[in-house]
Amino acid sequence: MNTDLNKHDHIANYLSNNSSSEQLQNDLTSNRTRQYVKFPNGSDCSAEALTKRWQYLDKYNHVDRENCQNIYAGHDLSVYAANIENCIGTIEMPIGIAGPIRVNGTYAQGDFVLPMATTEAALLASYHRGSVLISKAGGCSAILIDEGVTRSPGFAFKTITELAIFSHWLLLNKDKLTEVAKSTSNYCRLIDIRIATEGNHLYLLCDYTTGDAAGQNMVTIATQAICEYIIANTPQQPQYWFVEANCSGDKKSTGQSFSNVRGKKVSVEVHIPKKLVKRYLHTTPERIVDCWRMSALGGVMSGSMGVQGHYANSLAAMFIACGQDAACVAEAAVGITRFEISADGGLYCSATLPNLIVGTVGGGTKLPSQQACLALMQLPKENQARAFAEICAAAALAGEISITGAMAAGDFTKAHKDLARKR
């Protein structure tokens, strides 16, 4: 997180906003005397509660609810009561459809439309182009490779000897922990525990499956129960412990999740004949592979986790549309894209995403618009979350093909310029 001092004036300006030291000191000093009026918080979504909150906004932020019809026109918001606190209304975001995309998967079979919510021009157009091309090539194969969600409670001991004794006991009681986890939910299952140690600190990596739910809350509850069982029964008490010690990869990309799995791990691939590359992408498989090679090493040079172009675009758009946790884009948007010349001179394309943390129940999936978007996709009845993960990976691949094609053909800038400035 460096700052180049050659950019002297550039930086000096930020550091002080052209103020004197005294002014800066004054601006940045904490102020405990100025009055502070707390926002009327609560999980209540009744009209009364919202009215109170808007009265606050009117009084202290000088915004009139009448001018904010776009976020709250007074309609009933009780449906959101279990999904948010301090509610003041709703935001509207446009949805488009890419595809359909033909997926020949272990769980997803068919032509699926991709609902995407975004405010970025050209995004839908790009995914649409990629989806059509994949479909024209007969669709992409998709396979779910692994599945699991981790919580990582941490236990601190006085000595590594105590840690060793504690670990030993854990090893002998794994089955019991599995039972405890099972007792907390009909869906949450402890499938493995791993121990990571650092000095006299132990992180217990608890890996779960969570049915069709993304499952972060489910695994927190199960892990709390496991920890409480451990504390009640272990012959060696820790000095202190936390139910999550930041070793699970929750809400961030990590080498550990990338090397294993977080949510679902899916690979998708498609073989595209040379003439389809020409027709849809206006370039050749060879130039696309040149572009991939340079982009893959560009990723390596910049220190990215995995090498890919813009998985985050489709994931964010589909996560928002389909009621997923949008913060999980931070962890899900990693993986490896590969382009190669096939034996027949066509283009081989694959994408592997190890951290697709998605669900079709729980979270925002049952809210009105989100449920409608999921319904549009016509997911299978069984293994819905797995099928959804395969489709998310397929969409990501469509985007990789389209953007690399645009870079290779030299029309990336023009496409963005035309679509974003069309007004």
Place this chain on the structure above:
Amino acid sequence: MNTDLNKHDHIANYLSNNSSSEQLQNDLTSNRTRQYVKFPNGSDCSAEALTKRWQYLDKYNHVDRENCQNIYAGHDLSVYAANIENCIGTIEMPIGIAGPIRVNGTYAQGDFVLPMATTEAALLASYHRGSVLISKAGGCSAILIDEGVTRSPGFAFKTITELAIFSHWLLLNKDKLTEVAKSTSNYCRLIDIRIATEGNHLYLLCDYTTGDAAGQNMVTIATQAICEYIIANTPQQPQYWFVEANCSGDKKSTGQSFSNVRGKKVSVEVHIPKKLVKRYLHTTPERIVDCWRMSALGGVMSGSMGVQGHYANSLAAMFIACGQDAACVAEAAVGITRFEISADGGLYCSATLPNLIVGTVGGGTKLPSQQACLALMQLPKENQARAFAEICAAAALAGEISITGAMAAGDFTKAHKDLARKR
């Protein structure tokens, strides 16, 4: 991206979905013969265009628009025409308010409400608690350290000798490139160029400031112009080149962006008296520091970029509410959180976020709900994007304080359980 073969049945099940090899082969094989009907694409947002698209969805996905009033009730969507293609409607997502949070910043000064769009229970409650606590402590200091957005065109040469000659010419023509960039926009300014080489490949890192816009499109257009100027004038032609060769950190977290800046780099800090820690977090500064230490090393052990808890939560929620590019959560949600015991026995808390790529013009910022959310915040008229970045960092810090407090006090699980299952 490993799979533990000890999880034999677990994995075997995924790999084949319990099918035979023949069935698997059959399921995953591409199918170019089945009919494929493309979605009626286009950037038109007229009622006619939407009707056509819903007719498609009705016919091929068997969803009736009447049952999808939650995403399209027939109202005019032309306002979205420059922000999306293939539009079929809008999604509604609940917004809540955290705070206000007192920010004593170089650009943001005052008590700011934080509009957050999310479908995840407990998120608003947590940020609200942190914001109130920060404010009660007199507010957080915030400082913008650096600013810039990068594009990274790639040039491939036959030999490193040619690359050296090309580089030499670039070095002598930096001023000219600056002029070319300036000619493309009133806001986009080339502030630095850097060269990254790998064998006979050269990546040109073009660093820009972009006014109050996040600026990704702006810098693409400027870089295209720079590349075209280079190609027209360099004495040494590359074999091929691409306007972006994946070395810019766009839409992904990278070591390079983390070490430098992408968007805005902001640090925020607050000193919280011991008694406020007790009152609001039900624990002690010492136990919070124990929790931080273990969590920071938990981050290191899991191979995260930087060490922090859940920046992604506030960033995703504020990005969606305020018309930012939600995909940028992938790159923005990195940094370093630190807790320490102050000289007076209180709690020192800081957060440093180097990749806050945000804007207050462009993208989705002028769409109806998004503009209303931005308006709620009462940003200053000058340096809006910088002020917004400082507030985003302040919100992130509020979340770090609240979650670490909950972990340290042992009430994290209960809070989530109660709020998410309250229905």
Place this chain on the structure above:
Amino acid sequence: MNTDLNKHDHIANYLSNNSSSEQLQNDLTSNRTRQYVKFPNGSDCSAEALTKRWQYLDKYNHVDRENCQNIYAGHDLSVYAANIENCIGTIEMPIGIAGPIRVNGTYAQGDFVLPMATTEAALLASYHRGSVLISKAGGCSAILIDEGVTRSPGFAFKTITELAIFSHWLLLNKDKLTEVAKSTSNYCRLIDIRIATEGNHLYLLCDYTTGDAAGQNMVTIATQAICEYIIANTPQQPQYWFVEANCSGDKKSTGQSFSNVRGKKVSVEVHIPKKLVKRYLHTTPERIVDCWRMSALGGVMSGSMGVQGHYANSLAAMFIACGQDAACVAEAAVGITRFEISADGGLYCSATLPNLIVGTVGGGTKLPSQQACLALMQLPKENQARAFAEICAAAALAGEISITGAMAAGDFTKAHKDLARKR
């Protein structure tokens, strides 16, 4: 791998060495016409072979053996015949002793002298100081947490379907692979296999224990046998395969090895009373913890794997002295160092090294000087390599304590200056 163009002249100078384009072109162009005389290669270490090689050096490099008595005085070198090819003599490097260091380990028990070969002033002095301090505090506890060496053959398929069928067969034949591995050596045991997939590519991570040997050659031979067995028996042939596809962490630091184990994983810790900190390090536990906190986050900011100061120094010095593979410093020199204030106001210190790839048989361990150095240490007869790994970790901790003490006390520069410039 960027170059800042603000450093214009600085860089321009390197790129061209102040030459014209023509000169540069000329200098860097390949030359297939100039005569090339190959060095008289071979694994023969007889006096005749060496004489021939020195005749070459005399004739083509104009160095006279008489002036090179320091590397070859004509003595018998046949003892090296199985450890090197193209031998011309030997190099002498000074060895010093640090310690002894008291280790209270699961495998190492006692006070061990640390033989270290280095040419860097102050290195021995620093490790010696740390070792004495640890011993005065009663010694460090040491525990071996995990063990294993990985090879990662790669298999490329036409489609992910074929990959799935192949994987399925592997899952059912793990026991057979274990047998095949066992048949190749009395010491090499396959303890686990893991599958890592990327599109239609499969990397088979084969984890082995290798007795008291570091074992890299042993696991190559076992893996070759496993691969040949697979190819002879699998129902699904790959398109091509390689016995090692660079996913094993051999000779490089990787997130994967860091998260798991490569060689031995060892933790060591010591509690140092406050007065010993004062006496030996001339500072306080508090200031050392301040220094650690800043250094740990300095490591995070610079993007290191784990956080530590200079494990590489002791590892390189001990590896060279004791006949280990010095190239493995690249993979072994990672881990986590932690300093904390103990409950009694003293200093808690720990080091955790997950990639200690060491052995006490094989490689260079039986060569004359190397064997003598190992003998000096008085390792236990049983579990020698494990005990050696615990001692290596203890030495690393001694170095961390000494250097952090020097930084904290402000005498780091003086110590280096005095010792390096004493001539």
Place this chain on the structure above:
Amino acid sequence: MNTDLNKHDHIANYLSNNSSSEQLQNDLTSNRTRQYVKFPNGSDCSAEALTKRWQYLDKYNHVDRENCQNIYAGHDLSVYAANIENCIGTIEMPIGIAGPIRVNGTYAQGDFVLPMATTEAALLASYHRGSVLISKAGGCSAILIDEGVTRSPGFAFKTITELAIFSHWLLLNKDKLTEVAKSTSNYCRLIDIRIATEGNHLYLLCDYTTGDAAGQNMVTIATQAICEYIIANTPQQPQYWFVEANCSGDKKSTGQSFSNVRGKKVSVEVHIPKKLVKRYLHTTPERIVDCWRMSALGGVMSGSMGVQGHYANSLAAMFIACGQDAACVAEAAVGITRFEISADGGLYCSATLPNLIVGTVGGGTKLPSQQACLALMQLPKENQARAFAEICAAAALAGEISITGAMAAGDFTKAHKDLARKR
């Protein structure tokens, strides 16, 4: 740093070495009562000093000097007095020659023999093969791209406001700091300073050139002087500071050094005709590129820094032979290797190493054997360290070509087996 609990018995065994909790507790507990006899330390290398040290070893480690003639036969070691402390003798390690390798570089021009010290069979044979092949192809082009060594003192402030004021002053006094650095050495030059901040902590990255020395001590001394100047003159005192705060990449691989430079950054490349690939490597350019692609992504999957095969092997062997700091293998052994099919159907090969921290003066370069090895190479008189860096990179490339050829041709295992087991 996880441990798979499925490996139950495997791990349980390590954790306790089959002991009871009581035994374990006993084994690992610190012991301050047992007598501890310090090794007779000192930087004196006289015969008397060594005799004392051997008396210690005889008495406490029961090793007789007579049986240790291989490490100390009583000869004069005073030449090592400025390079080591606590000296007891010397270690002998065999040296071989690879090459010569033809280098067409900006600083290195000619056919260079490569002296390599190793105890690992097959290493020399592999580098020799690669060197001959490169030379037969007309030699490799080599270019030095950048140069610099960093020290990173850290300054802690009470608030970020103080940090901003301090930074501002630094910005205005860069020239003065440059002068201070210059006053400490004839060779050490401050070429840039950069600021990295984290909350109220500031890391000052001081970048230097150091003539033909690797320069780590030189830059420590210069940085100490800079820090003392700052402390004496800044209007804003820090709470505390350290001359190195672990943000410089010293002795470890870091994303920051990889993205910039540490020591020298060099690229080398060679175009090898198809028939030479066939003759020397027994395979085709196509299969080598297949192997590279899989290995490069194998590196990405395992989370390596850059993608390469085994740079560490040649670097360790040449560093030891030529008096470099062997611990720097930890930082130097990173970079990017690339293989591609050339336009003429041959093989394009390149290696880029950004962290070649080497010197031809200082450190161990003037010791007897080390100086002789450097002399063998016949480096140019001017810019010796730069030329040496180009040759190190060329050697690394030779190794990449040879190992990838062996993997691709399927003879990697056989070569190692034959050479290592030839006795």
